[in-house]
Amino acid sequence: MIKIEGLTKYYESDIGRQYIFKNLNFEIPSGHNIAILGSNGAGKSTLFRLLAGSEYPNQGRIVTDLNLSWPVALTTGIHPQMTGRENARFIGMINGIKDLDAYVNRVHKFSDLKNKFDLRVSTYSSGMKPRLAFACSMGVDFDVYLIDEVTSVGDAKFRRKTKKELTKRSRVANVIMVSHEMDELRHFCDSAIVLHKGQMHFYNDLEQGISHYKAL
Structure with missing residues (x-):
């Protein structure tokens, strides 16, 4: 389960606090692949960052007994002064991977970075960094994968590979996905949460959620 308890999140601005959520209580159902x-x-x-723990609420908390991924393919956890190999090994260590050599080899193969895997990430192109991050994510067995526009990563060949891998993962774990592509959401998700005016509404049927979203 993922419980949101009394959660308030705002950002300061020149015209005062801009609230995203205010005293929000909600339980994200388990056992679903959910479109946001x-x-x-x-x-x-903001919700994704809060779920991943990369950002904190101003008040309240998120409680879960599940192992959630960081937002897949976002590069916030990738250190630019480390090589791709060093990043993979470090990420494997902090996620409790026992066979680090095997994990690093899987990341190397999936990312398809070839010899650039041993260069500093600061030298990578904008397309190479998320490929490394995605490969690192897929090497860890999370209960829930947070997916943010991930199938736009890389060239057409790599996008096909990410879709195939995510499809496989979504059958043994769950995904919570943000995407502007309805066909993509229909491929991966069976249900939806609609965010509107600081509230969250769960739809067990994905098409009902899409209809509500389109009517906003």
Whole structure:
């Protein structure tokens, strides 16, 4: 389960506090692959950062007994002064991977970075960094994968590979996904949460959630 308890999140601005969520209580159901839907500014990215623990609420908390991924393919956990290999080994260590050599080899193969795997990430192109991050994510057995527009990563060949791998993962774990592509959400998800005016509404049927979102 993932419980949101009394959660308040705001950002300071020149015109005062801008609230994304205010005293929000909600339980994200387990056992579903969930699409997160909402208009621009509804709080989708903020929710992801809060779930991943990369950002904290101003009040309240999120409680879970599940092992959640960081937002897959986002490069916030990748250190630019370390090589791809060093990043993979470090990420494997902090996630409790027992066979680090095997994990690093899987990341190397999946990322398809070839000899650039041993260069500093600061030298990588904008497309190479998320490929490394995605490969690192897929090497860890999470209960829930947080997916943010991930199938836009890399070239067409790599996008096909990410879709295939995520499809396989979604059958043995769960995904919570943000995407502007409805066909992509229909491929991976069976249900939806619609964010609107600081509230969250769960739809067991994905199409009902999409209809609500389109009517906003």
